[in-house]
Amino acid sequence: MRSADRLKSCLLQFRVSPAGLHFSLPHGLLRALTLLIVSAAWIVIAANVEPALANPGGITNIFKPLSQPAQEIREISLLVIAICATIFLIVAGLLAYTIVRYRHRPGDEVSEPPQIYGSNQIELAWTVLPLLIVFVLILVTSRTIADIQNRKPGPGAVQATVVGHQWWWEIRYPELGIVTANELHVPAGTNSLPQPTFLKLESADVAHSFWVPQLAGKTDLIPNRQNLMWIEPTQPGTYLGNCAEYCGTQHARMLIRVIVQPPAEFERWVAEQKRAVTEDSSTQEGRKIFFANSCVNCHTIRGTSAQGMFGPDLTHLMSRETLASGATLNTPATLRAWVRDPQKLKVGCLMPNMQLVDEQVDQIVAYLQTLK
Ligand code: HEC
Numbered sequence: 071m072r073s074a075d076r077l078k079s080c081l082l083q084f085r086v087s088p089a090g091l092h093f094s095l096p097h098g099l100l101r102a103l104t105l106l107i108v109s110a111a112w113i114v115i116a117a118n119v120e121p122a123l124a125n126p127g128g129i130t131n132i133f134k135p136l137s138q139p140a141q142e143i144r145e146i147s148l149l150v151i152a153i154c155a156t157i158f159l160i161v162a163g164l165l166a167y168t169i170v171r172y173r174h175r176p177g178d179e180v181s182e183p184p185q186i187y188g189s190n191q192i193e194l195a196w197t198v199l200p201l202l203i204v205f206v207l208i209l210v211t212s213r214t215i216a217d218i219q220n221r222k223p224g225p226g227a228v229q230a231t232v233v234g235h236q237w238w239w240e241i242r243y244p245e246l247g248i249v250t251a252n253e254l255h256v257p258a259g260t261n262s263l264p265q266p267t268f269l270k271l272e273s274a275d276v277a278h279s280f281w282v283p284q285l286a287g288k289t290d291l292i293p294n295r296q297n298l299m300w301i302e303p304t305q306p307g308t309y310l311g312n313c314a315e316y317c318g319t320q321h322a323r324m325l326i327r328v329i330v331q332p333p334a335e336f337e338r339w340v341a342e343q344k345r346a347v348t349e350d351s352s353t354q355e356g357r358k359i360f361f362a363n364s365c366v367n368c369h370t371i372r373g374t375s376a377q378g379m380f381g382p383d384l385t386h387l388m389s390r391e392t393l394a395s396g397a398t399l400n401t402p403a404t405l406r407a408w409v410r411d412p413q414k415l416k417v418g419c420l421m422p423n424m425q426l427v428d429e430q431v432d433q434i435v436a437y438l439q440t441l442k
Pocket residue numbers: 236237238251252320360363364365366367368369380381382384387390392393394395408409416419420421422424434438
């Protein structure tokens with residue numbers, strides 16, 4: 071047979087078995103290649119995409135961990151991927167070799183290959199080898215899991231409680247007497263002097279999941295249960311995360327920000343958050359409207375009669391970069407739009423349109439802006 075014909079038949083068609091199961095190579099190959107390219111492109115895009123509003127601070131990239139335990143998790147996943155990739159390459163390589171080398175050629179006799187039954191060596195090899203590999207994987211994984219789970223808070227550790235709500239995060243620092251929302255401030259450590267923050271995770275309604283990829287793995291927030299996790303960032307900056315467990319309509323707008331600050335800056339933030347609100351007589355009208363409406367049933371302003379727990383604590387609202395769990399930046403215009411009609415900014419969110427007239431909205435917003 072001419073070599074050109076051979077090449078053509080090799081490229082065009084495989085006849086895999088005498089029963090007549092055959093497929094045409096270019097189609098199969100094309101499909102596989104397209105799938106491979108699309109998935110590779112998707113992974114590259116997904117790993118590097120920067121959610122425009124959501125993350126001015128840095129790229130959320132699971133392959134660029136900047137804190138324990140995310141670094142430890144990355145190392146073990148690379149090891150697992152390396153082992154699995156080696157197995158895949160060996161198996162797929164042998165398979166490809168066999169398909170090409172032993173394909174049906176025109177003129178070949180239609181015959182069954184020799185059948186081998188019950189080779190003890192082969193059976194043993196493919197039972198023992200995988201067992202050993204799985205055993206190694208179990209050992210390294212459980213060591214990492216134990217390392218992460220058995221970590222105990224030392225005397226210097228910051229402790230915070232994060233409560234998932236539909237669709238925002240309540241953040242409490244019981245030891246510091248601070249309550250805030252959606253933006254978790256923690257101090258940065260150094261490699262020689264790590265500064266861990268321990269989180270207790272709870273839920274006020276349905277299951278949520280706390281995930282800030284560059285800091286740690288996902289941990290669920292389950293109603294009537296307390297889960298624990300810790301982070302130990304060393305690089306100051308804003309780390310973006312998201313609720314990672316579908317929790318209803320606005321699940322996608324349930325972003326979490328972790329603001330990692332140098333210790334002195336963190337202390338300053340703590341001092342500011344502990345301060346009581348200062349009353350400002352120029353916004354008395356707005357204050358009156360706030361307290362006359364049911365805002366107080368859902369929101370707390372520490373030191374006042376507003377003690378609602380259903381929505382975010384507003385005591386230091388203006389110290390936050392964003393509103394409504396990262397749905398929008400916190401600017402006078404967006405704050406006004408929010409008070410006017412939160413349903414426009416975050417459809418289905420659990421704060422109702424309060425049906426205020428423009429003048430009332432302006433006055434309430436002026437009052438809210440004193441909550442620094
Ligand atoms: C029925 C309860 C309820 C009432 C009444 C209510 N809110 Fe809210 N409010 C919420 C909830 C829930 C959120 C969080 C929404 C989200 O992020 O999904 C919220 C969020 C906010 C926020 C954004 C806070 C942040 O840090 O993201 C502001 C500001 C606010 N409310 C002001 C008001 C004002 C002013 C009133 C009265 C005119 C009011 N709210 C009435 C439940 C309520």
